[in-house]
Amino acid sequence: MSQSTLKAGTGRSELLARAEHAPHALGMFAEASAQLRRFMPFDAAVWRVTDPETGIMTAPIHAENIDDKGCANYWEIELFAERVNLYSELVQAPVPVAGLRETTGGDPGGSAIYQDFMRPRGLHDELRVVLRVGGRPQGTVSLFRARGRKAFDAADTAFIGSLVTPLAKRLRSFAEPRPAGAVPYTLGVPGGPxxxxxxxxxxxxxxxxxxxxxxxxxxxxxxxxxxxxxxxxxxxxxxxxxxxxxxxxxxxxxxxxxxxxxxxxxxxxxxxxxxxxxxxxxxxxxxxxxxxxSDVMPLVADAYELSERELEVTRCVARGLSTEKIAGQLFLSPHTVRDHIKAVFEKTGVSSRGELVGLLFIDHYRPAVAGQEEANELASITKR
Incomplete structure (x- = not known):
């Protein structure tokens, strides 16, 4: 094994370890970017969280050496003019990583991002990454190299490709409820749209x-x-x-x-x-x-890696249905329902139905945001 391979392996382990201990997505992006730059140099970067259902970028976003206005201009070019390495196509690709010059055979002139965004900023190449797990995009990354540097190559693509799933899983995990008491209820926030x-x-x-x-x-x-x-x-x-x-x-x-x-x-x-x-x-x-x-539940369930059937059972539990009623509604045996509930308990670290509903629903649905009436209704479920 070559010395460079050993260094890359060590760097990958260090990067993932730091990502695992990051307190939030912004911290993860900053740590991952700093570690990655040591083993695969680049001159500018944008790391974005995406909504896993729509694939659209959301908050937070971490940018390095890209002007603030440029981050918005980039996306307008992507949606209205770009034809090369589209994120909407990359998310479905066997390997969701692609270099602009590698894709275009060294001639990126047909890329609107290159012509209208990169060239004016002295950027020579872009490596695009979709951080996905289970076919669902959790984030996207754009790494740029300035004019005078070599283009991203197959080795760079392979190295980044090895990070896609673990970084996506870490991003997904940030939807888990925070420990009890970590974030107090915030009163007086605006309730209207x-x-x-x-x-x-x-x-x-x-x-x-x-x-x-x-x-x-x-x-x-x-x-x-x-x-x-x-x-x-x-x-x-x-x-x-x-x-x-x-x-x-x-x-x-x-x-x-x-x-x-x-x-x-x-x-x-x-x-x-x-x-x-x-x-x-x-x-x-x-x-x-x-x-x-209903907006938050799928994200939280995904963070705990609940299966579709486990999510269905959990929703029934949240409605206060008994094991027998859940079995009848989902056309399962009571024994199978109990197995699903046990699996959900193990994945979420709870020991009762009340704890489960409190964890997956109430901890995310604070009275300051949800409205006291519906929050009280949810709280009553945990007492059944």
Missing amino acids: GLLLFDPSGVLVSVNDEARRYLDELPDGPSALTAMGLRVPPWLHGIATKVRAAAHERDRGTARIRLRTRDGRWLVCHATCMRQADGSLGGSAVVLEPAKV
Whole structure:
């Protein structure tokens, strides 16, 4: 075994160990990027969390040596003009890693990202990565090398490919509920929806006070200052851009993401494209609002690696159904239901149905966000 191979193996182990001990996604990105740079040099990078159901970038985002406005411009180019190594295609690829120059045979001139984003910044090559597990994207990474450096090669692709699944699993695990008492209930936060309106060119033109407060609660990251004096993060520009791209038939899919505030509460962000009085396409409206239990539950279940059947059983448990009723509803034997419940208990580290519902639902659905009435209803389930 060569010395370089040994160093790469040691570097991989150190990188994954640091990622495993990171307290949150931003910390994981910073640690992974710093370790990776030692063994596979690059000059700029953007690490993004994605919503595993829609594949759209969400918060948080970690950027290195990329201007804040560039992070938003990159995504607009990706959705409206790019043809090479699209993330939407890469997520389905056998190996979700691709270098721009390697893909284009050293001639990236047909790439809009290269022409409009990279060249003006003196960047020579890009290595794109989708961090996925179970076919679901948990994050994306863009690594850039500046002009004068060699292009990313097959060895780089293979090394990054070996990190995809473990880093994706670590990202997925951040949806697990935090330890009891780690994050207190936060009272007095806005309960109504936050609304942001973008014009047809993607410029923010109007925002309500609730949206400003929601944005203030989100993790730090790159953001672009608007004429309204509000700093707008790339993921927000991204979802507004995606819905415009879909309206122009340049993209498809639901413009919807889930994201977490600094104190651990979940929000939902979704967008729609507006039409003018004459029927022509107009700007886009983006809504930020507290997440419902049904929004968060799939993420938490995925973090604990619950199977589809185990999730179905868990939902029935949350409704207060007995073993016999669950068996009848799901066309299973009572013995099989008990086995599923036991497996769920083992994966989540609880010992009763009440603890399970409290862990998967109430810990994420704080009264400050959900509304006291529904939170009380959920709490009553744990006492059945």
